[in-house]
Amino acid sequence: MKRNSAILGAAFLMATSAIGPGFLTQTSLFTEQLLTSFGFVILISILLDIGAQLNIWRIITVSEHRAQDIANKLFPGMGFFLAALIAFGGLVFNIGNIAGCGLGLNVLTGIDAKTGAVISCLIALGIFWYKEAGKLIDNFAKWLGLIMIGLTVYIAFSSHPPVGEALYRTIWPETIDVMKIVTLVGGTVGGYISFAGAHRLLDAGIKGKQNLPQVTRSSVSGILITSIMRFMLFFAALGIVSQGIKLSAANPAASVFQAAAGELGYKFFGVVIWSAAITSVVGASFTSVSFWKTLVPAIKNNEKIVISCFIILSTIIFVVIGNPVKLLILAGAVNGLILPVALAVILLAATKSSLMKDYRHPLFLQIIGWLVVAVMTWMGFIVIQQSIAKL
Numbered sequence: 394m395k396r397n398s399a400i401l402g403a404a405f406l407m408a409t410s411a412i413g414p415g416f417l418t419q420t421s422l423f424t425e426q427l428l429t430s431f432g433f434v435i436l437i438s439i440l441l442d443i444g445a446q447l448n449i450w451r452i453i454t455v456s457e458h459r460a461q462d463i464a465n466k467l468f469p470g471m472g473f474f475l476a477a478l479i480a481f482g483g484l485v486f487n488i489g490n491i492a493g494c495g496l497g498l499n500v501l502t503g504i505d506a507k508t509g510a511v512i513s514c515l516i517a518l519g520i521f522w523y524k525e526a527g528k529l530i531d532n533f534a535k536w537l538g539l540i541m542i543g544l545t546v547y548i549a550f551s552s553h554p555p556v557g558e559a560l561y562r563t564i565w566p567e568t569i570d571v572m573k574i575v576t577l578v579g580g581t582v583g584g585y586i587s588f589a590g591a592h593r594l595l596d597a598g599i600k601g602k603q604n605l606p607q608v609t610r611s612s613v614s615g616i617l618i619t620s621i622m623r624f625m626l627f628f629a630a631l632g633i634v635s636q637g638i639k640l641s642a643a644n645p646a647a648s649v650f651q652a653a654a655g656e657l658g659y660k661f662f663g664v665v666i667w668s669a670a671i672t673s674v675v676g677a678s679f680t681s682v683s684f685w686k687t688l689v690p691a692i693k694n695n696e697k698i699v700i701s702c703f704i705i706l707s708t709i710i711f712v713v714i715g716n717p718v719k720l721l722i723l724a725g726a727v728n729g730l731i732l733p734v735a736l737a738v739i740l741l742a743a744t745k746s747s748l749m750k751d752y753r754h755p756l757f758l759q760i761i762g763w764l765v766v767a768v769m770t771w772m773g774f775i776v777i778q779q780s781i782a783k784l
Contacts, residue, residue, distance in 0.1 A: 413673040414493020414666050415486070415580050417646040418721040420623055423573050424630035425640050429555060431631075432563030434570060435623050438577035441765050442616045445582045445736050448754075448762040450612040452743045453591040455752045457600045460588045460735070461684050463742045475738055476684040482584030482728040483681025487707040489724035490673040492717030496644050497667025501660060507712050513667070514708035517674045518701055541665045545625045548653040552632025559631060571772045572779060576722060578769065579729025581619055585680045586728075587735065590615055592683070602752050629653065643718065678703045726776060733769040736762060 424431050449460075456463055460479075465472030491510045494517075498509030594600065594608060626649075633652045634640065641648040646666065651659035678700045686693040711720065740762045743754035 413490060414496065414670045415489050415721040415724050416619075416623070417626065417666060417669075418493075418496075418644075418718055419573075419576055419580055419725055420626045421630045421640060421646040421649050422718065422722070423570075423577075424627050425634050425645060427566075427568060427570060427573065428631065428634065429559040429562035430566035430568050431573070431627060432559050432624075433566035434573045434577060435620070435627060436563050437574050438581065439616065439620045441574075441578045441768065442582045442620075443613060444761045444765040445578075445587060445732060446612040446616055447609065448743070448758055448765075449582075449587050449736065449739050450591040450594070450608050451605060451758070452739050452749075452754060453588070454594055454600045454604060454608045455602055455750075455754075456742065456748050457595065458748070459592055459595065459684075459687060460739065462687055463748060464738050465688070466748055467738065467742045467745060471738060472688055475735060476688055478731050478734060479585050479588070479684045480681045482731045483677050484703070484707060484710075485727045486584055486724045487674060487677045487681070487703065488711050488714070489717075489721045490670050490677055491707050491711045492720045493666055493670030494674065495711070496647070496717050497663050497665075497670055500644065500647050500663030501667065506717050507715060510708055510711050513671055513674070514704060517671055517678075517704050520671065521675050521678070521700060521704070522697070541662075542622060542625070544650070544654065544658065544661070545622070545629050548629035548649065549625050549632065552629060552636070552653055554628045554632035555635055556628065559628065571775045572726065575729035575769070575772050575776050576725035577623075577729075578725075579727065579732060580725030581616070583725065583728025583732045584735075585677065585684070587732065588684075589676075589680050592680075645718065674704060674707070678707070729769065730773045730776070733766045733773065736769075737766050740766070 423434065427434065453460060453463065458466070461472040461476045463472075464475040491514065492506065494513030495506030495508075495510035498504055498512060499506045502509070504512075590611065591608075594604075594611070599607065626646075630640070630646075630649045633649050636652075638648075638652045647659055647662050650662040654661070682692065682696065682700050682703055685699075686696065692699050711717070714720065740759060742748050743759065
């Protein structure tokens with residue numbers, strides 16, 4: 394029973410890490426921009442997500458080592474490079490999470506998003522230092538998340554989106570936007586998210602070859618939970634924009650709920666995005682710093698202080714930069730660029746018998762994994778070229 398709970402918990406940890414303020418903002422904004430063709434972006438991102446997760450979770454749990462330790466055993470010093478990449482991606486994610494907190498309080502109280510971010514930073518530090526408060530708000534966020542899923546499903550049906558056209562364009566799109574694919578993949582399995590669930594399984598003692606069926610099921614479940622929610626929010630937003638309603642540039646996801654469920658729906662969304670963001674702030678900070686615990690003893694000995702500094706730094710950067718919606722999009726894109734590097738390191742580790750003992754990683758999974766690396770690298774170069782051209 395405890396084992397099943399840990400397996401399901403790892404899947405939900407991955408899914409709830411992905412379904413944060415960035416997920417809500419990206420899905421709503423991209424639906425308005427691409428309309429029915431956004432279904433194709435979601436479909437391609439799901440296939441890339443599954444290819445990445447299946448490889449990462451299986452290799453980590455069989456090796457019985459965390460990602461940064463695997464990298465160091467593969468090439469001395471590589472673990473520090475991987476941990477630095479993950480921490481950087483986690484910092485960008487966390488700036489986005491703080492931005493999400495600011496958006497939530499802006500919806501609820503009307504205060505400026507930057508002021509809301511500073512208030513939320515103080516609350517996040519309180520939650521982190523007082524574990525009971527953390528458990529309380531974590532449970533609160535989960536229940537709110539379930540209610541939000543219910544409300545999203547209601548909006549998806551009541552707004553009468555063009556489902557037939559959307560399903561057709563999911564297979565045969567009018568336009569293909571590479572940047573949006575990279576952003577979605579990065580927001581779902583990029584950076585620390587791709588390792589969070591696998592590391593949780595290690596902590597729960599679910600490791601070794603004998604547990605591979607459960608590990609595989611858990612990794613795919615996390616993606617499918619996220620994907621179902623992504624499609625539901627896509628249909629909800631599509632139904633709203635198909636009626637000619639323009640989403641707010643300052644908070645596109647909130648305006649979906651406002652248009653469908655009035656002021657009450659708008660305020661409820663503010664509570665949802667704030668609670669999802671505040672738990673993500675604590676979770677992202679904890680997980681990003683955890684990559685350095687096994688590498689630098691000083692960080693392990695002063696973990697709480699380092700994590701607190703991570704939260705404060707995220708807030709300062711957001712207050713200086715501003716523009717929460719752009720930051721939430723950027724967080725996914727940056728972590729999408731990090732994914733092929735992290736996945737390539739893990740795939741190389743799978744070829745080392747000294748790390749994998751008597752386990753041989755299936756050839757078809759290796760091929761799928763390297764295809765994901767190649768596709769994400771190619772799309773990453775296109776995104777970088779597009780970004781440079783806009784400067």
